[in-house]
Amino acid sequence: MTHIPGIVITGASGRMGQMLIKTVTDSDQARLVGVVERQGHDWIGQDVGEAMGGPALGVLITDDPLEAFAQAQAVIDFTAPEATLEFAALAAQARCVHVIGTTGMSDEQIVALEPASRHAVIVRAGNMSLGVNLLVQLTKKVAAALDEDFDIEVIEGHHHHKVDAPSGTALMLGEAAAEGRGVKLADVSDRGRDGITGARKRGDIGFHAIRGGDIVGEHDVLFAAPGERIVLRHLATDRAIFARGALKAALWGQGKAPGQYDMVDVLGL
Ligand code: NAD
Numbered sequence: 001m002t003h004i005p006g007i008v009i010t011g012a013s014g015r016m017g018q019m020l021i022k023t024v025t026d027s028d029q030a031r032l033v034g035v036v037e038r039q040g041h042d043w044i045g046q047d048v049g050e051a052m053g054g055p056a057l058g059v060l061i062t063d064d065p066l067e068a069f070a071q072a073q074a075v076i077d078f079t080a081p082e083a084t085l086e087f088a089a090l091a092a093q094a095r096c097v098h099v100i101g102t103t104g105m106s107d108e109q110i111v112a113l114e115p116a117s118r119h120a121v122i123v124r125a126g127n128m129s130l131g132v133n134l135l136v137q138l139t140k141k142v143a144a145a146l147d148e149d150f151d152i153e154v155i156e157g158h159h160h161h162k163v164d165a166p167s168g169t170a171l172m173l174g175e176a177a178a179e180g181r182g183v184k185l186a187d188v189s190d191r192g193r194d195g196i197t198g199a200r201k202r203g204d205i206g207f208h209a210i211r212g213g214d215i216v217g218e219h220d221v222l223f224a225a226p227g228e229r230i231v232l233r234h235l236a237t238d239r240a241i242f243a244r245g246a247l248k249a250a251l252w253g254q255g256k257a258p259g260q261y262d263m264v265d266v267l268g269l
Contacts (some may be wrong), residue, residue: 005073005254006033007247008096010065010087013037013047015161016078016101017237021051023243024076029251034060035066038083069094074250078242080163081105090114097253098123099246103168117260121253125263126168128245132219133263135234136176139221142230143180144214149225152177157210157218165209173221174205 002262007024011017012035020138024032032052037044041063048056062068065087069075077084078101092097098116103126113122127133143152149167154177156170166174171185178185187206210218217236236242245263252266 004029004031005044005251006031006071006251008034008036008065008068008072008075010036010075010077010083011079012051012061013041013044014078016242018047018051019239020076020078020245020246021048022053023240023247025052027247030074030247031070032059034062036062036065036068039063066090066094069096070094073254074099076101076250078246081109085109088113088116088122092118092120095120097121097250097256098254099128099249101128101242101246104164106167107112113260118258120258121256122259123249123253123261123263123266124210125245125249126172126262127217127242128249129234129236129241130245130267131234131241132169132172132269133269135219135221135232136172136264137269138232139173140176140180142221142223142232143177144182145180146223146225146230148181149258150208150223150230152181152223153206153222153224154207155208155210155220155222157212157215159214159216160211162211165211166207167209167217167219169217169219170207170209173219174207177205177221 003264009017009020012021024030035048044226045061048061060068069090074097076099077087081102081104084102085098088098098120134149154173156167158167175185216239219234221232249266
């Protein structure tokens, strides 16, 4: 009989947490063994039952991450940067694969994941969907094929609850465009909360963020030159695409050597 990995989901009451609970519960390749929420979160039991479509039997519901991680082979984590850093150390201690969907991590926070990745597998991606990871590859190719007559602008839209801007996906696309063009992406941290470009040097990549309503996630990469434009676009209409990608990463990571990986590794792109 093949071993079915046990999964813990952190941030269980969140938008992605709820979708992940449903996705793992519905899968016959994984078992949901536990969920973690912040201390003092009143609704977690009810939220978990609702997402599972019935009573949360056999699922540990806790605010103690290590207690849950000790029973699992993988942790799927879509929470917040500080929480993700804490979970990385604890997941490594429990030798769990840590799938990180959390965005908005600073460069320092990303570097701080390094010690954990010496003991356990970390798969981190600003976007876990197959479509966006393909778009990243296409962006790199198109940027490499075009000369500097083409301005490159990344335009993204999300729901109004989203805290970070530009989105993690927009940054992935911007980095891919910069790599394709053979330049270094200029620091975007001083572009402001809305990710608005402002004045920028020729050849630099621009970012624009729209926040409104219940937009799940929309990304355009615009290549604009005098006389012609190319637009590469991904529209997410259902969070299930991120949850399915995260589960795929959790399964893929089983038995892999400790280290840091991304969805390009998982999807073999
Ligand atoms: P959300 O605010 O709805 O949910 C976050 C949840 O995490 C909340 O329930 C919160 O209580 C919980 N949380 C925060 N700190 C915690 C802690 N210390 N311990 C336990 N739980 C804690 O947000 P969301 O829309 O679900 O998004 C979560 C993250 O995932 C964001 O960073 C978002 O940008 C990212 N995201 C990534 C992808 C991807 O494909 N990589 C897709 C969608 C969202």
